[in-house]
Amino acid sequence: MAVTIHFLGPLRDLAGMDRCDVEAPLDWAGLLDAVAAPVAEQLRNERVNVACAGRVLSDKTALHAQDGDEVALLPPVSGG
Amino acid sequence: MFDIRLLDVPFDPHAAADRLAAATPDAGGITSFVGKVRAGGDVKALELSHYEPLTLPGMRDLAETARLRFNLMGLVILHRTGRLEPGDPIVCVSAASRHRRDGIAAADFCMDHLKSAAWFWKRELRGGTWHWIEPRAVDHADLARWSEKNSPV
Numbered sequence: 564m565a566v567t568i569h570f571l572g573p574l575r576d577l578a579g580m581d582r583c584d585v586e587a588p589l590d591w592a593g594l595l596d597a598v599a600a601p602v603a604e605q606l607r608n609e610r611v612n613v614a615c616a617g618r619v620l621s622d623k624t625a626l627h628a629q630d631g632d633e634v635a636l637l638p639p640v641s642g643g
Numbered sequence: 644m645f646d647i648r649l650l651d652v653p654f655d656p657h658a659a660a661d662r663l664a665a666a667t668p669d670a671g672g673i674t675s676f677v678g679k680v681r682a683g684g685d686v687k688a689l690e691l692s693h694y695e696p697l698t699l700p701g702m703r704d705l706a707e708t709a710r711l712r713f714n715l716m717g718l719v720i721l722h723r724t725g726r727l728e729p730g731d732p733i734v735c736v737s738a739a740s741r742h743r744r745d746g747i748a749a750a751d752f753c754m755d756h757l758k759s760a761a762w763f764w765k766r767e768l769r770g771g772t773w774h775w776i777e778p779r780a781v782d783h784a785d786l787a788r789w790s791e792k793n794s795p796v
Contacts, residue, residue: 569694571692571694571762571764572692572764572766572775573764573766573775575692576775614694614696614697617696617697617700619697633696635694635696635697637694637697637762638764639777639778640759640760640761640762640763640764640778641758641759641763641764641765641775641776641777641778642691642722642734642757642758642759642761642762642763642765643678643722643733643734643754643757643758643761643763
């Protein structure tokens with residue numbers, strides 16, 4: 564098992580993929596290391612949210628993803 | 644009747660409003676808003692992506708908040724995903740209420756949240772290239788109205 568990182572919206576283009584698997588466990592520092600530099604730069608922007616196991620983190624730097632968790636990188640939204 | 648759905652194929656928003664009206668005979672009014680892809684401009688297509696674990700649960704939470712806040716008797720929120728063509732409906736919000744102001748306010752409230760506080764990402768095909776769309780400042784200002792102390796409703 565691993566942690567699956569999902570790249571949403573424009574982050575999908577920046578990453579050049581829509582998801583990737585990395586080794587568990589995964590914390591904030593590990594996430595920044597695991598993604599391409601332009602994606603890591605976006606992640607540091609306060610307008611970019613991170614969800615883990617279906618819940619948006621109020622403090623993304625407290626990320627602690629376990630085996631089998633999905634981590635979603637969520638840039639500013641635009642619906643409707 | 645509370646019908647909250649994501650749709651990956653074109654839909655008829657008027658049929659959705661008719662079903663709501665039929666299901667809520669005690670309502671005094673049905674308020675509907677339909678957002679669609681503008682036709683006649685230089686946008687050739689629109690694509691909406693979402694994130695399954697968050698998007699629909701977030702829309703259901705929004706519907707429950709609106710139900711309680713505006714005392715709704717029914718609510719339909721239908722939102723497209725995938726590729727849309729000019730003229731296609733993107734979103735439909737229909738609210739059934741005993742009195743008109745609650746329904747009108749509920750549709751306004753739901754749309755403001757769907758525009759800039761729901762888990763969707765939108766891009767447009769213009770001049771042969773895809774461009775990601777970010778919410779405008781006015782979308783955030785519209786959303787903020789609902790949390791201000793002097794909120795209209």
